[in-house]
Amino acid sequence: MEAGFAVLIGFIFAASIYLMLSRQLIRILLGISILGNAVNLLIFTAGRLEREVPPVIPDSSLVPVGATANPLPQALILTAIVISFSFFAFLLVLAFRTYQELGTDDANEMRVAEPKGEARPPMGY
Template sequence: METGLSVLIGLFFAVSVYLMLSRQLVRILLGIAILGNAVNLLIFTSGRLTREVPPLIPEDSYHLLVETANPLPQALVLTAIVISFSFFAFLLVLAFRAYQELGTDDANEMRVAEPVDEPAPPQGY
């Protein structure tokens, strides 16, 4: 199970890097979303996928008697899902607004696109 998920995580990382190297903003945004999912799967897989007992300590003991499930990767993945969704929503609005202002979704054309009523930036850098 962990071997299959490791291959899937590697595939997700490869696809996300390929999409983020594209010139279109929609592909870049999809690459960022897939990268977030790959990181979530990586964190979840690193926390072991075996079925174990819940991490509850009996009343008469001060430490765990048996091997238990680790709740930390689950909490990290839950937090990462919320953060990656809000980051993706912000980038989606930013890309839409840039498309409205500049009239293109090509990253290379966005660099040279200038509004008609504003002067060009200085060229000495």
């Protein structure tokens, strides 16, 4: 089962890198979001995939009796999901504001685009 997940994670990483190499800002943001999901799946798979075996230690022993799922990667993934969602929301607002200001979502056109807003005087003393 881990081999299937490894192939799936490879495809997800490839798709995210393909999207991040695009020139459109929305595709780049979606690639970053998919990359975060691929990393979460990689961490989850590295924590061992065991079905129906909770990581509970019986009172009579000091260590788990058999192979169990590791709870640490699951806790790390829960934290990473919250952080990646807030990061994606920040980048989405930043991209929207950039589109409003420059009038384009193409990364190459952003280099030469001039802001649409009012010209502000330079800050000086």
